[in-house]
Amino acid sequence: MVLTAKEWGWSPTAIIRGAKNPHKHHPADYNFAHAVQTLMEEKCPKCGVPIWWAFSSSSEIDYKLKTITCFGCQHKEISGEEELKPGESQVVYAVPADDEDPEAVLPSRRDYFERAAREHAAEHEREMKRRAKAAGQQ
Numbered sequence: 497m498v499l500t501a502k503e504w505g506w507s508p509t510a511i512i513r514g515a516k517n518p519h520k521h522h523p524a525d526y527n528f529a530h531a532v533q534t535l536m537e538e539k540c541p542k543c544g545v546p547i548w549w550a551f552s553s554s555s556e557i558d559y560k561l562k563t564i565t566c567f568g569c570q571h572k573e574i575s576g577e578e579e580l581k582p583g584e585s586q587v588v589y590a591v592p593a594d595d596e597d598p599e600a601v602l603p604s605r606r607d608y609f610e611r612a613a614r615e616h617a618a619e620h621e622r623e624m625k626r627r628a629k630a631a632g633q634q
Contacts, residue, residue: 498532501525 501508507515508529509522540550549557568588580586592600 498528502529502532 497511498508500506501511504518506518507521507525509515509524510518510520538547539545540547543550545559568590572586572588575586590602592602594600
């Protein structure tokens with residue numbers, strides 16, 4: 497919300513409260529702006545990990561890499577760049593896989609995050625079992 501307000505030149509509290517004048521700043525807006533700026537600055541500029549983890553030498557912190565795939569980008573890359581006329585661009589957008597079915601719908605944002613939470617829970621469970629096994633072998 498605060499980043500949107502900043503981009504639009506509006507007051508964050510005006511957006512939240514639905515104020516008539518979105519350009520009139522409330523004293524709380526300065527706190528919002530400071531908090532967002534602090535969060536943005538307190539990340540590694542290269543990987544985005546918060547600095548209290550990224551720059552810590554604590555042996556209690558470890559890191560993992562995860563390869564992700566944007567299937568929209570993949571589709572665009574596989575399709576290849578066609579000769580485009582000046583001013584034309586290619587964009588990728590999602591459609592239901594079964595476009596013949598008029599009832600077909602795309603999964604919602606909620607569906608995505610629920611699936612991600614299940615995957616995270618399963619990964620956490622595997623990690624806890626691995627640690628328990630490693631501790632038992634010592």
